[in-house]
Amino acid sequence: MEQHLVVRLRTSADEQPYKCTECDKAFKTKRSLKQHQVTHTDERPYRCTECQKAFKLKCVLMVHQQIHSGVKPYTCTECGKEFRTKDNLTVHQRTHTDERPHICTECDQSFKTEMNLIQHQRTHSAERPFKCIECGKAFRTKRSLKLHQISHTDEKPYKCTECLKAFKLKSVLTVHQKTHSDVKPYPCTECAKAFRTKDHLMVHQRTHTNERPYQCTECQKAFKLKCVLMLHQQIHSGVKPYPCTECTKAFRTRARLMLHQKTHTDKKMYVCTKCDQFFKTEMILMQHLCTASAERPFKCTKCGKAFRTKLSLKLHQITHSDERPYQCTECQKAFKLKRALTVHQEIHSGVKPYTCTECAKTFRLKSHLMAHQVTHTDEKPHGCTKCEKFFKTEIALMLHQRIHSVERPFKCTECDKAFALKSALTAHRRIHSGEKPYKCTQCDKTFGTTRELMLHESIHFEDRPYECGECEKAFKTKQALLKHQRSHTGEKPHQCTECDMAFKTKKCLSVHQRIHSGEKPYNCSECGMAFRTNGAVMVHRKCHFEERPFKCTECNKSFKIKQCLMLHQRTHTEEKPYKCTECDKAFRSNQHLIRHRATHSMERPYECTECNKTFKMKPLLMLHQRIHTGEKPHKCGKCDQGFISKVQLKLHHRDHTGEKPFKCMVCNRDFKTKGSLVSHQRIHTGEKPYNCTTCDKAFRTGSALRQHERIHSDKRPYKCIECGKAFKKNAVLTLHMKIHTG
Secondary structure, eight states: OHHHHHHHHHHTOOOOOOEOTTTTEEEHHHHHHHHHHHOOOOOOOOOTTTOOOESHHHHHHHHHHHHHHHOEEEOOOTOOOOEHHHHHHHHHHHHTTTTTEEEETTTOESSHHHHHHHHHHHHHOOOOOOEEETTEEEESSSHHHHHHHHOOOOOOOETTTTTTEEEHHHHHHHHGGGGGGGOOEOOTTOOOOSSSSHHHHHHHHHHHOOOOOOETTTTTOSSSSSHHHHHHHHHHHHHOOOTTTTTTOEEHHHHHHHHHHHGOOOOOEETTTTTEEESSHHHHHHHHHHHOOOOOOOOOTTTOESSSHHHHHHHHHGGOOOOOEEEOOOTTTSSSSHHHHHHHHHHHHHHOOOOTTTTTEEEESSHHHHHHHHGGGGOOEETTTTTOOSSHHHHHHHHHEEEEHHHEEEEEEEHHHHHHHHHHHHHHHHHHOOOOOOOOOOOOEESSHHHHHHHHHHOOOOOOOOOOOOTTEEESSSEEEEEEHHHOOOOEEEETTOOEEEEESSHHHHHHHHHHHHOOOEEOTTOOOEESSHHHHHHHHGGGOOOOOEETTTTTOSSSHHHHHHHHHHHHHTOEEEEEEETOEEESSHHHHHHHHHHHHHOOEETTTOOOEEEHHHHHHHHHHHHHHOOOOOOOOOOOOOEEESHHHHHHHHHHHOOEEEETTTTTTSSHHHHHHHHHHHHHHOOOOEEEEEOEEEEEEEHHHHHHHHSSOOOOOOTTTOOOOSSOHHHHHHHHHHHHHH
């Protein structure tokens, strides 16, 4: 009785007279000291007869034996739950009363048990008394140390009876076993979604409340999970505690280290049961299984489209919503995805963190750098099985293979036109909507694609980084340089399968193939006339309007097309940039040069099927064939007279207007055509460039020479339809016809 009184007095006076000689810890009773001193020795004198487990204290053994007996003598009066010890019951009852008697003096936070308070106080003191003897890492609680020590051993004593998978911790096994059953006892009150563990439910509920309780002290960024915060903080500290023993590369997480270590070994642990293929990680195996099977279990409720992964479905569902919650603070542009905003913001910051080691070029995205690095190597490891063509990237091969399969999975809902690429469909849709989202910062002109914008922006700058090694001519784009270089090499890699005609660019080939197919996809909105190219219809449309916006500053003559103005201005500057390699004669346009080159060749490959007359150029044959068909598509607006060619119509218009734009500088005589002026000027100069090969007689015009040459031949092309008599000259035939007409 007296001993109990002494203990009580020491409790009230907070007296602790019994000190431990090992650690200087003090106790109120001698018995408490003895119990404590056992912790400094490895002696465990109290052994369980059931499982041979040994303990340092008898009271701990007694509590342990209740596990084997199943006895739980302490029952909660509120919920009927049973406990082995009175202390466990007391702590449990506080869940009903919400009593938290243990208060922290530093932050006033309260706890249900004294142990929880002690562990919490170590967060203020930074005390970590439990140290790992393997790696020296310290922990706040003994339990945390025990869990950590398991990481140093490969022992996995807890095995699942269903799938025989083994685990290091019993708690992890318990969570795993729930995956074999459909039991999810923790439902969410907001969305009725159920979870296997209470922790998973608590994390899920934060998606409804948007609560982010874990905040970074460096950048104030908040997170839903503490583990995510801890990983984030390593970015600021630069700590990478998991080093690779093979290459000294370090990682922030153990999982990333383990993935990395597999790059040093050829061992592939995960096997596909369908094709026996091996993979280094479980994630790669899962991705392979999805692609190998046609199964797409995640279906969109809006459009019925199915996906292999839940994440792909979530990203797709965003396309059905017009909501763009992520807004750029610089330009107010909004995005559906946060990562799209992050990539966009790098445009304003100008940050390009990924540098090419070969040419020091920088990029905003790692994927862009990787795509660029391929240009420095000639290696093309990805080969097409159909045509043996090789590509540098796998995606380039996949896009190419659609040519063989004629696969065009992306269809326009407006006109049913299909495309091989989603980006091509997006660009095409803008034709229907008229949307031009890409604006030039220099002149506010808008464009449908980024490529069109980039090509346009180069107009505003003099920078021409791509130089030709042959003639030192510089270009704004690499594509323009490649196209130009073919003018030196004469290379025409794109060949027509119908007529063996070759072209320098794929675009020219596509336009040419429309001649064989008869396709004319571009229609004039005014008259319905169809054309092969968009450029041709644009030029044609201007004939419906009197507007001539392009005016010459020298003579005030105006033109409907800018190109016509540029050609006209060369008459003032006398610039003739297109030179003939045969005779050094120069021309204002490339078209005139092509026509001239035909004069050096005796070849006339284009033959008329009606009269067997041959021509050097196809357009001349087409004009000639209209004589046989009687087709006169060019009508005069004044008198409805028809003409074979546009040039003839233009000359006829001068009959109505009286216009004679070509003046002789010697005698001031006016002429309707330039050819007439040139022929007339030879009267003043005495020039006769056309020589007869038979008698050396010379003439001013080619037509006069052709008439003369008929004297030396028996050819009589002009025949009378009445009597069949033939003549060498058209004028003689006209005189003869008067005999029949009287």
